[in-house]
Amino acid sequence: MNVVIHWFRRDLRISDNTALAEAARLGNRVVPVFILEDSLRTGPDVGAGRLAFLLQSAESLRKNLAELGCPLIIRSGRSEDIIPRLCGETGARAVFANKRYEPYAQARDRRLGETLFRAGVEFKLYKDAVVWEEAEILTQTGKPYTVFTPYSKAWKLRPIPPPRPKFKPVPAGPAPALPSEVLPVDPAVFGHPCRQTLPPAGERAALDLLRQFMAGPVLDYSAQRNFPAIAGTSQLSPHLRAGTIGIRTILREWQSARATATAAQTASSEVFLNELIWREFYAQVLSNFPHVTKGAFRPEYDRLQWSQNQEHFQAWCAGRTGYPIVDAAMRCLNATGTLHNRLRMIVAMFLTKDLLLNWQWGERYFMQQLVDGDMAANNGGWQWSAGTGTDAAPYFRIFNPVTQGEKFDPEGRFVRQWVPELTAFPAETIQQPWEDPLYLAKSKYPVRMVQHDVQRDLCLAMFQAVKNPPHP
Ligand SMILES: Cc1cc2nc3c(=O)[nH]c(=O)nc-3n(C[C@H](O)[C@H](O)[C@H](O)COP(=O)(O)OP(=O)(O)OC[C@H]3O[C@@H](n4cnc5c(N)ncnc54)[C@H](O)[C@@H]3O)c2cc1C
Incomplete structure (x- = not known):
């Protein structure tokens, strides 16, 4: 049986996870890994709240995987050092991960891919965080869109893919014993005390939020979404950020909510889809025009x-x-x-x-x-x-x-x-x-x-x- 690593990054879930489902699909023994990157706790833009939410999401993932009899291997440090070392320790011949679109993450993945290639290990990256990525929706002249409305029209002409199957590890003999760190759930340990009151983290919490939103508010979204004193929006953004919910799962629930809706409710909920498309629009802007991270687009x-x-x-x-x-x-x-x-x-x-x-x-x-x-x-x-x-x-x-x-x-x-x-x-x-x-x-x-x-x-x-x- 082949051993492969699934490296969890911004996809801290076992359902609707493209790379994880692919890693398991061919009957591989999957070694799940989470790395608390140094940059996550030392960079200039570290947010204590976001770090706390991430740590809590990773802890929830660890428990979910443990229930499946598949221990999450946790390390902290530099992924570029840790992943090749883990391949050596486990005998993994491939590393699976979902794609990231930030310029620094892409540069890191390119370097890591070269290191792994030299060691004879495949680095397999999958589109997962978005439905359509950088070069998939282009104008008639083959250029990236820079205006939202025509982009969203082109987006809507395409089929919406279903969620990926939930991760099921293959029954195997005892897993190789690997040391694993214990993650703190409080970022104060890293000098970033969190003084913010955070929403509940983890895959279960994300699904609860989604179901609650789809059971009502989505059908009145267009009328309610602009009033801060009303809970008229999904509040899913922290989960989309940590990857505790998959975009295809959200879209499937959105389609189901509309199945029995009136024409007015259907129109109202269409505005919610537009917001999800804004998210994809900006992801492709970042990929196609990375200079935006350093200065004005114009x-x-x-x-x-x-x-x-x-x-x-x-x-x-x-x-x-x-x-x-x-x-x-x-x-x-x-x-x-x-x-x-x-x-x-x-x-x-x-x-x-x-x-x-x-x-x-x-x-x-x-x-x-x-x-x-x-x-x-x-x-x-x-x-x-x-x-x-x-x-x-x-x-x-x-x-x-x-x-x-x-x-x-x-x-x-x-x-x-x-x-x-x-x-x-x-x-x-x-x-x-x-x-x-x-x-x-x-x-x-x-x-x-x-x-x-x-x-x-x-x-x-x-x-x-x-x-x-x-x-x-
Ligand atoms: C100055 C500024 C900064 C922002 N920074 C962020 C950020 O760092 N992270 C972030 O996720 N969103 C950001 N947004 C977009 C938006 O404000 C949030 O996504 C939204 O408020 C999250 O609440 P919700 O999950 O209830 O959204 P909902 O209204 O329920 O929308 C559903 C999802 O669609 C996406 N979405 C909605 N609006 C936008 C938008 N305008 N652009 C891109 N995606 C959108 C989000 O993933 C959101 O969770 C920013 C907007 C502005 C104007």
Whole structure:
């Protein structure tokens, strides 16, 4: 019987896992491996919440595999050293893994593939995290799409694949005894204490969330998804990030939920599919245009003269800008590591268009805070909001934080939840407390640090200077 390794990365599950199913398909004895990479605990963008969620997901995977009689081998260090060594220790002739799309991960996989090849070991990578990857959906001229709507139309013309079969290890004699480390579930061990309240991790928790969402909210998604005080979205993003749920499983449940839906519900749930396609759109942008990780998708926007005001940046991070919806959002992000999509857009627009600070500062801060922090979606979301990206909001589309708050948090429920200084304010003034006499008299809430109308003009001038530079 052949021995092969399945290397778990961002696919911490035993169901609907392409490489794992393939590893087992031919009757191989599969040695499951998880490596806590050094970079996961030492890199500049380490997020304590995301690391904690990952550790908890790995622990849940370990238990699920143990139930199948298949012990997870855990190591920490550099995968480029550990994987070849494990092949030697187990006699594995192939390493299976699901593909990653971040430029650094792709470079690492290329190097590892060469090392393994020299040792006579196959390194087999499978598409798994997305339905369609970098070069599979192209324009008629064979180029990657840079605009979402035509991309999504092309995406929808293709069939949706079914989930992969659940992993079943082949019955075999006793597994070779390999030493395995015990993972902490608390990232404080690595100097990253997690102060955020996290959602439950693991495959079971992901499936529960999915079923709950598909049993109702998905059919009203289009109407509810923009209101942060309502649980109208799936909240699956941390699971998609850690790979505790497979994309094909989500799509199958989505199809089943629509089977008995009314026409209006079907239309509403179609918007949810669009969001999943946004995720694939940004994954292919990252693969096809890796320069986005270093600067603007449109290079002319790298010349924007952003402000360098650190005090403004610190106030934005801490949720002390004086704009209630922005501050409530940032305090929620800091406390929970999660943030509603509408609020991500509002705070990203505020950082770039009101404070005139570089979107890359916000991109990094988000990566440090978000449990679902994902290079492709985060970069895409920031460049969209800043107006520098592929399918970006045009630079002159600038959210007004007051009207956004009034529209999407009309009673101020979300603001009151996160900004206790404003609990006494009525709905009419909670999004612009400076209009209320209470503001000056009683509240300890910060004075707004900039005036939106003034900043809007400055922002337009900043972009104009790049679009129409003065003649020398
Ligand atoms: C500035 C900014 C930064 C962002 N950073 C991230 C990030 O680091 N990680 C991340 O997963 N999403 C990111 N998003 C996208 C989006 O905000 C989150 O995916 C969404 O809020 C997650 O909540 P949910 O799972 O309830 O989403 P739902 O509304 O239930 O959507 C289902 C899934 O679709 C995907 N999705 C939804 N909206 C988008 C989108 N606009 N772009 C890409 N994928 C999407 C997510 O995987 C999500 O879980 C960002 C958006 C912005 C504007």
